[in-house]
Amino acid sequence: MILTTHVNPDGDAIGATLGLYHGLKKLVPDGRIQSLRIVLQDKAPDTTRFLDGFDRIEQYREEERYPCDILVCLDSADLKRCGKTAALAENTYVVNIDHHITNPGYGRLNYVRDISSTSEIIYDLLKDAGISVDVAVGECLYTGLVNDTGNFSHDNVSPATFAMAADLIGAGVDNARVIREFLQKKSWGAVKLIGEAMFRMAYFPEERLAFFSLSYEEMRRLNGRKEDTESIVERLIEYEEALTALFLREEEDGSIKGSLRTKSVACDLSKIAVSFGGGGHKKAAGFSSKLKAGEILKKIRKILREIENYS
Numbered sequence: 001m002i003l004t005t006h007v008n009p010d011g012d013a014i015g016a017t018l019g020l021y022h023g024l025k026k027l028v029p030d031g032r033i034q035s036l037r038i039v040l041q042d043k044a045p046d047t048t049r050f051l052d053g054f055d056r057i058e059q060y061r062e063e064e065r066y067p068c069d070i071l072v073c074l075d076s077a078d079l080k081r082c083g084k085t086a087a088l089a090e091n092t093y094v095v096n097i098d099h100h101i102t103n104p105g106y107g108r109l110n111y112v113r114d115i116s117s118t119s120e121i122i123y124d125l126l127k128d129a130g131i132s133v134d135v136a137v138g139e140c141l142y143t144g145l146v147n148d149t150g151n152f153s154h155d156n157v158s159p160a161t162f163a164m165a166a167d168l169i170g171a172g173v174d175n176a177r178v179i180r181e182f183l184q185k186k187s188w189g190a191v192k193l194i195g196e197a198m199f200r201m202a203y204f205p206e207e208r209l210a211f212f213s214l215s216y217e218e219m220r221r222l223n224g225r226k227e228d229t230e231s232i233v234e235r236l237i238e239y240e241e242a243l244t245a246l247f248l249r250e251e252e253d254g255s256i257k258g259s260l261r262t263k264s265v266a267c268d269l270s271k272i273a274v275s276f277g278g279g280g281h282k283k284a285a286g287f288s289s290k291l292k293a294g295e296i297l298k299k300i301r302k303i304l305r306e307i308e309n310y311s
């Protein structure tokens with residue numbers, strides 16, 4: 001069995017994957033699951049290095065063989081979001097566990113729920129299976145929760161989310177440690193990139209859109225890594241006048257990775273993201289596109305101008 005998650009994995013992707021990994025290890029006596037592995041296209045972000053099991057995460061290599069009877073895809077709105085590990089889905093029983101409303105149900109077994117995070121789904125699964133959630137597992141799931149709720153600031157936080165958080169803290173998870181390790185430890189590159197984004201962000205009053213675009217060349221010049229750009233879109237939307245934020249980042253191959261956030265109740269970003277081949281949630285979504293950054297910006301501005309009662 002192989003566990004995988006989406007490209008450019010975030011705290012929820014890693015937290016849910018490691019949480020399930022630990023849970024399966026507890027559920028099935030040693031040796032019963034043959035070669036339970038975690039294989040991802042990309043490296044897990046350094047901010048998740050403190051999590052138990054981080055060193056078990058393997059990066060996919062073309063030349064290696066991956067015997068696989070069951071492939072579990074976590075936090076991936078569609079199969080191609082898994083990147084190169086999507087190839088393992090061929091002739092394999094695919095289990096799809098996710099919380100993105102745009103998920104089409106690409107697995108043989110699909111467990112998709114519209115809740116805060118995939119980590120919250122894994123938490124429920126572990127509880128239902130009667131698996132005890134200890135500190136190590138709890139830290140993984142708590143990190144996922146903190147990631148996808150914007151540290152409990154988004155409106156995907158439900159009473160069940162807080163109940164889960166309370167249970168994890170009760171099990172010994174150190175809230176301050178997770179926040180410090182995962183959220184408040186930024187590399188030099190990350191700090192510089194956020195500074196650059198804040199300094200150079202544009203604002204389009206008609207669409208109430210905060211916007212920043214980063215070329216691959218600029219990212220290299222600032223010594224930034226992909227994972228260092230994670231929080232930029234969340235910072236753009238902090239501007240009080242802005243209703244929507246768009247962050248575009250050029251990949252090495254010239255394609256554009258887009259991230260969207262909105263405060264508007266009239267706006268459904270998951271639909272916008274789908275129209276660019278991506279997916280996500282109403283208030284947070286993303287996509288990857290071959291279009292030029294300028295074209296994407298133009299299209300999104302037009303879409304926003306056409307939304308009724310946009311406020």
Ligand SMILES: [Mn+2]
Nearest residue numbers: 012075118148
């Ligand atoms: Mn997620």
